[in-house]
Amino acid sequence: MIPLRAWTEIDLSAYERNLKNIKNALPKHLEFVSVVKADAYGHGLPQIVERSLQSGIKAFAVANIHEAFEIRNIGVGWPILLLGALLPGEEHFIPNSDFIPTISSIEELHRLNRVCEAVNTSVYIYLEVDTGMGRLGIWYEDFTECFNLVQSMNFINLSGIYTHFSDPINDPEFTLLQRQRMEALLNSQPLPKNLKIHADNSASFWDLHKYPAFNAVRIGLLQYGVLSNEKSNLGKLNISPTLSFYTKIGLIKKLPKGTSISYGRKYILKKDSKIAILTAGYGDGIPIAYGEKGSVIIRDQLCPIIGQITMDQIIVDVTELDVVETGETAILIGASKTQTISLELFSERSKTIPWEILCSITKRVNRTYINPRG
Ligand SMILES: *Cc1c(COP(=O)(O)O)cnc(C)c1O
Numbered sequence: 001m002i003p004l005r006a007w008t009e010i011d012l013s014a015y016e017r018n019l020k021n022i023k024n025a026l027p028k029h030l031e032f033v034s035v036v037k038a039d040a041y042g043h044g045l046p047q048i049v050e051r052s053l054q055s056g057i058k059a060f061a062v063a064n065i066h067e068a069f070e071i072r073n074i075g076v077g078w079p080i081l082l083l084g085a086l087l088p089g090e091e092h093f094i095p096n097s098d099f100i101p102t103i104s105s106i107e108e109l110h111r112l113n114r115v116c117e118a119v120n121t122s123v124y125i126y127l128e129v130d131t132g133m134g135r136l137g138i139w140y141e142d143f144t145e146c147f148n149l150v151q152s153m154n155f156i157n158l159s160g161i162y163t164h165f166s167d168p169i170n171d172p173e174f175t176l177l178q179r180q181r182m183e184a185l186l187n188s189q190p191l192p193k194n195l196k197i198h199a200d201n202s203a204s205f206w207d208l209h210k211y212p213a214f215n216a217v218r219i220g221l222l223q224y225g226v227l228s229n230e231k232s233n234l235g236k237l238n239i240s241p242t243l244s245f246y247t248k249i250g251l252i253k254k255l256p257k258g259t260s261i262s263y264g265r266k267y268i269l270k271k272d273s274k275i276a277i278l279t280a281g282y283g284d285g286i287p288i289a290y291g292e293k294g295s296v297i298i299r300d301q302l303c304p305i306i307g308q309i310t311m312d313q314i315i316v317d318v319t320e321l322d323v324v325e326t327g328e329t330a331i332l333i334g335a336s337k338t339q340t341i342s343l344e345l346f347s348e349r350s351k352t353i354p355w356e357i358l359c360s361i362t363k364r365v366n367r368t369y370i371n372p373r374g
Contacts (some may be wrong), residue, residue: 003327006280006365009334010043011240012051018225019055025237026207026217031196033081035220037063042223042358043243045070048274053078054373056081058207061218064088068099079159081126083084085136086112097119100159102128104136106146110154116155122226124197125150129185131178132168140181144189160196160216161186164309168204169228170191175204183213183360203228224353226343241343244334245361247280249298249326252318258310259314259347262307275306276318278330283311286332292351297331297339334359 023032034057040048047059049071060079062068062144068080080098086094087103091112103109103125116123127146134155138146140163150156163182168175197214198306202222208214221228225241254274261267261275278296282288291309296316297300303316317326331339333346349352 004246004368005153005250005368006245007035007368008042008361008365009244009246009368010047010368011242011244011370012047012276012373014050014225014240015043015048015223015242016055018223018242019052019057021238021294022219022222025057026205028115029212029215030208031059032057033059033061033198033218034223035061035083035218036200037061037067037220038359041065041149041220041224041355044369046074047369049074051373059216060354062326065093065099068097072097072103079124083218089117092202093122094123095119100124100126102126102162103146103150104128104130104138106149108168109146109149109153113153113156120155122155122157123265124157125269126159127161129161129163129182131181132174133164133178135164135166137163143185147189158192158195160198161191162196162198162216162218165199165201165204166199179211183211186213220356224358226358228354241334243343243358245332245365246334247278247296247314247330247332249276249324249330250313251278251325252275252324253277253362262310264308267307269306273317273352274319274321276303276324276330278314278315278316279312279371280332280365281314283313283356283362284365286314287352287357287360289352290346292349294346295341297334297336298328298342300336300338302339302341303330 034050034052036045039130040213051371058078060071061083064084065082068082070341075223079098082099082101085311092115129143130139148325150158165175165178168178172246176370179199198218202216202219205217225239255269257271259269280286286309291305294305299321304317305314306317307315333341333343343354347357
């Protein structure tokens with residue numbers, strides 16, 4: 001086998017444990033909708049969906065119809081919620097598909113209805129309400145018109161209604177306002193029975209027993225053992241990271257004090273140093289911004305990144321390591337015996353959010369899986 005240069009390792013049993021612990025923490029009346037968009041947050045959609053099914057998950061959400069077809073390749077029998085807008089032309093793929101589109105406008109509704117009438121087939125939809133996210137969804141003050149139209153359409157069945165929070169961690173007051181706008185809508189008209197009603201995602205799902213109007217949650221990031229930010233109160237949830245990110249030492253050399261390191265010549269060695277050139281760079285998804293305060297773990301020690309991160313290499317200072325060899329593994333995200341670089345920390349030091357880091361790991365990085373089921 002050709003040695004790997006940069007790879008992620010995805011722990012499927014950690015993933016399964018996370019699902020179980022999240023499910024156990026949810027009030028019993030809440031359905032768990034597993035969000036697996038963007039290739040399951042960079043974990044590989046087929047592997048993650050298969051393990052979810054084995055763990056009893058029965059509902060999935062993805063961003064778009066292409067991703068929904070990827071799930072269909074695995075099998076049939078579970079509804080797939082499409083979280084994105086329904087593009088003109090996509091409505092033809094909804095009848096007889098088990099895909100449940102999110103409808104945000106009367107225009108989308110008419111388009112879908114025309115196709116359903118033409119093929120004489122009814123479909124299920126979700127209505128999304130914009131309660132303050134300012135993105136997809138029907139503005140909450142215009143909801144009733146759209147809702148009444150759905151009720152009048154013979155081929156369109158309502159599966160559920162959901163909204164999305166814009167700042168659940170930092171602005172609990174606004175989140176509550178969004179929740180109340182949603183609750184007011186739900187109370188303002190008689191609703192069909194058995195509707196799925198949801199609002200919460202990874203960042204907001206705590207204390208849900210207080211909001212009986214909602215009966216499902218859409219969980220993405222948390223499944224992968226990652227907290228939305230350090231203010232999250234979900235630390236007590238007992239989840240663990242599912243993804244580690246590794247590279248290797250390609251070259252070790254000694255350079256004299258005063259040598260400049262990497263492009264731009266902004267980093268100058270303050271003393272005679274031993275440096276290691278690692279075989280991954282921004283071409284693998286390590287943001288240039290991470291270079292400023294970032295480090296890697298080699299032989300259970302943190303080694304600082306020096307000089308600018310380049311496309312195929314990053315350079316670290318290994319002067320402190322007495323013994324170190326070419327070909328050894330360096331941990332970019334993950335843990336050794338005594339050191340940890342969490343995805344949360346990696347993201348913060350890259351001046352971005354964990355979601356973006358997971359989506360930025362490029363296809364040059366090999367994915368490996370551990371702890372598959374028997
Ligand atoms: C991505 C997404 C989610 C999942 O969010 P996490 O924070 O990853 O749990 C839920 N709802 C919608 C509408 C989304 O786009």
